[in-house]
Amino acid sequence: MPQIRDVRVFVLKLPHEEAYLGRLDDGSDLTEDRGYVVREPWRSLYSARFETMLVQLVADDGTEGWGEALAPVGPEVPGQIVATLLRPALLGLPVGAVRPAWHRLRDLMRERGHLTGHQADALAAVDIALWDLAGRRCGLPVAELLGGAFRATLPAYVSGLPRDTDAERAALAAEWAGQGVRLIKLHLGRGVEADLATVDAVLAADARLRVAVDAHWAYGVGEAARLGRELERRGRIDFLEAPLVPEDVEGHRELQRRLDLPVAVGEALRNRYEFQDWIGRRALCLAQPDIGRTGITEALAIAEVAAAHHVPVAPHHSVGLGVATAAGLHLAAAVADLPYFEYQPTTWAVANRILRTPLTGGPGEGIALPQGPGLGIDVDTEFVAKHAEEITA
Structure with missing residues (x-):
């Protein structure tokens, strides 16, 4: 050996x-x-x-x-x-x-x-x-080493509309919708009214679009509950991510009790023990481990903890480059209950710079699982x- x-x-x-x-x-x-x-x-x-x-x-x-x-x-x-x-x-x-x-x-x-x-x-x-x-x-x-892939193409959503105004964000959202994208995550947390204005502008850009909101840990329970209720009233919202400060498990639990909208948490967590605490207390309804912070071994354990509580897993991915992205895709392919993978367009372009053969696919048609031994990439x-x-x- x-x-x-x-x-x-x-x-x-x-x-x-x-x-x-x-x-x-x-x-x-x-x-x-x-x-x-x-x-x-x-x-x-x-x-x-x-x-x-x-x-x-x-x-x-x-x-x-x-x-x-x-x-x-x-x-x-x-x-x-x-x-x-x-x-x-x-x-x-x-x-x-x-x-x-x-x-x-x-x-x-x-x-x-x-x-x-x-x-x-x-x-x-x-x-x-x-x-x-x-x-x-x-x-x-x-x-395959993880037990086999449930899917060879991974559904994905677009993460972020990096423009300065709501009108510009809506125009970019419409472009994505024209390319087959149906879910866009907005990076908000700028105040409840400002967040809702951005959501409204993007939803109005194309009737086929759905939206998720990343609040960047910005709110208290009361404000987050108000934001969540308004999002529920609008419909076409998939989840509310990171609404409160990252250590407030009980606050997230209270918020999730008040809302039907799934609360998503995970990028700040590193291991199965942390996820067990959050999931066991029903403080989240969508688990978002980041492979670049958990590794593959622990992410698979986290996925099993989530599965035992019937919680879907949607891996977080922000600025990890080609290796972390490929690792996340392999983990995501091996997870049974996976609604989507996070696709950050700017990161994706930089991520491929460190690979000889680029990762393929996108949020419209789905992301292809890299083929070949190991991670299936050539650094x-x-x-x-x-x-x-x-x-x-």
Whole structure:
């Protein structure tokens, strides 16, 4: 049985003509010279570049596997964790023993309270690489290693309308509808009345469109309930995502009790234990694990927790590039109750830059599951070497 003989870590910060989610609300551009900034009225830091951390595992027979963390800000942090803490434990492990490796790596910092945060992000990238390596070694796609794909084409929705005004957002929504798109997620949280005005403009753009609302953790229970009731009254709304601050499980539970509209949560969560708490308390009705923060092993466990409570899984995906996207697609293909996958158009364009063969499909016709062994992708190693900074311990 071949063993892992090398672990390499790369940090990428790729410029693009359009920042993730477009311009800032004050109309200014998010530029590199401004560094990380808070996108008001939201609270989180954002970058003008598409930032990520890649892991390459190399076996002693020359087989390679790639993984990626969702690290849109400060990818050096999880990168250093891989290089310093995880790499020594990976060297010499047998290729294909993914679950034993995951358990070993998880437990390295578990008793110190690091099942979440940057440690989890680092482990997610390694876990994805372990699955890719295992699939390439045995000649099978990751979805087959997970027990088989329920679908070869994944239904998807468009995430975001990066325009400055509601009229412009409505025009872009109409363009998407003309390409066969039927669901668009709006990135809102700008105040209840402003959010509803945007929803109304987009719904009016094409009668075939449905809408989901990402509130970016902006509201209290009362405001979120008012927003949710108004959305229900309008109809053609699929879910309300991240309405309250991310640690308020009871608040989300109370909100979900008040609404028929599904509350969606998951991007801030990292493991089955967190999802079990939320799902067990009925604090969400749509689970959104992000493969770049959970890895494949834990995402599959999360999907089983959700299935036991009859909760559908719709993976979150924002700025992860080609490796994380492919991993998310394989996981999504192996989930029985999957309504759709998140397609972020700007990210998709950047994601394919690190691949020799681009991912195919889109939110109109559906996204094709990558074919071939492992993740079914071919990472452009020359591009990565040219544009990345390698982290060594």
